[in-house]
Amino acid sequence: FRAVGLVQRGMGAYQRVDEALRLPVEPTAPQIPAGRAPAPKPTGPPVTREQPALALRDVHFGYDPERPVLRGVSFAVPQRRQVALVGRSGAGKSTVFALVARFYEPAAGTLLFEGRPATELTRDACRRGIAVVDQNTHVVHGTLRDNITYAVPDATEAEIRRVVELARLEEVVGRLPGGLAAVIGERGSNLSGGERQRVALARALLARPSLLLLDEPTSHLDAINESALTTVMKDVAQECALLVIAHRLSTVQHADHIVVLHEGRAAAGGSHEELLAGSALYRELAASQMLRPGREPGSGDRGWADA
Numbered sequence: 001f002r003a004v005g006l007v008q009r010g011m012g013a014y015q016r017v018d019e020a021l022r023l024p025v026e027p028t029a030p031q032i033p034a035g036r037a038p039a040p041k042p043t044g045p046p047v048t049r050e051q052p053a054l055a056l057r058d059v060h061f062g063y064d065p066e067r068p069v070l071r072g073v074s075f076a077v078p079q080r081r082q083v084a085l086v087g088r089s090g091a092g093k094s095t096v097f098a099l100v101a102r103f104y105e106p107a108a109g110t111l112l113f114e115g116r117p118a119t120e121l122t123r124d125a126c127r128r129g130i131a132v133v134d135q136n137t138h139v140v141h142g143t144l145r146d147n148i149t150y151a152v153p154d155a156t157e158a159e160i161r162r163v164v165e166l167a168r169l170e171e172v173v174g175r176l177p178g179g180l181a182a183v184i185g186e187r188g189s190n191l192s193g194g195e196r197q198r199v200a201l202a203r204a205l206l207a208r209p210s211l212l213l214l215d216e217p218t219s220h221l222d223a224i225n226e227s228a229l230t231t232v233m234k235d236v237a238q239e240c241a242l243l244v245i246a247h248r249l250s251t252v253q254h255a256d257h258i259v260v261l262h263e264g265r266a267a268a269g270g271s272h273e274e275l276l277a278g279s280a281l282y283r284e285l286a287a288s289q290m291l292r293p294g295r296e297p298g299s300g301d302r303g304w305a306d307a
C-alpha cells in the first residue's frame, strides 16, 4: 500500500507532517501564501503570467547517494491547473511528493514555490501553502464536522459548507442521521473508501492551500465515487494547483498536463491524447494497466490502450 510504504520505508513522520501541513497558521509575511489566505481570484493577472505554484528544475535525489532515484526531473504545476504524475512502480512519484513536502532536500537542482527557491524559504513556510491527501485517509472517531474541521477548528459554517460542496459530500451529510453531527465510526466504517477520501479532501481544502498533493486511491472506489472524484479534482483545480499521483484513466484524461516519470527523469509530458500519440512509454504504461480503465457508467471495461 503506497502511503503506508512511505511510512514503512522510514518516513514515520509522514502522517504527522501530513497533519501538520493542514494546521491553521498565523498570517505570515512573504513566502507561500498562508494556509487560510483567500484563494487567488481567477480575475487576477492572466494565468500564463503568474509564477507556477510549483516548479522542479533539474532535481536530483537519492535516499542513498549511491542509488539515485531522481536524475534531473523538471516540470511545473501552474496556478490552478491539474498536473498528473504517472510512472511505473518505483519510478519516484512518492519521492517527488516527499521532496515537495520537504521531508528531504534535493542533492542538486531546485524546487520553486511560486517562483521562490525552496532554499530561501523555511520548511514551515513551504508547508503552509501545501495540503496532502494520501491514500491513508485519516478518519478519526468523532463527528463528520470534527473530521472536516480538526485542522481549522474555528472554520465558519459558510467555509464548512463550501468544502462539503466542493468535495461532493452533500449526499453523505444528507444520508447520515444528524448530518455533520453524525458520529463517524472508529475506522470510518459508515463511510465508503471514496467517501473517506473526500472527507480528507474537504479537510485539506478548508485550509485553503495553494497547492494540493493528492495520491489517488488505487482501491475501493466504486464507479460513482470515481466519477465524483474526477469532478471534485476539476473543481479543486479552479481553487488551487493540484499535483496528483494518478492511477486512473479518468484522472489523466481530465488533467491539464501529464508528467511521465521514468528512470529518474520526466521522460515525457503532455495531454493524454498527445502522449498516446507521441510516447511509446506512455502507451506501454497504458497497455500494462498502470492506469486503470474508468468504471464510469457507459465507459465499459475496454483497455485504454485502444482508446
Ligand code: ATP
Pocket (backbone or CB within 6 Å): 002, 006, 009, 010, 011, 063, 064, 069, 087, 088, 089, 090, 091, 092, 093, 094, 095, 096
Ligand atoms: P509506487 O508507485 O510503487 O508507489 P513510486 O513511483 O511512488 O512507486 P517511490 O516510492 O518514490 O516510487 O520510490 C522510488 C525508489 O526509491 C524506489 O526504488 C524505492 O524503493 C526507493 N525508496 C522510496 N522511499 C525510500 C526510503 N524512504 N528509503 C530508501 N529508499 C526509498
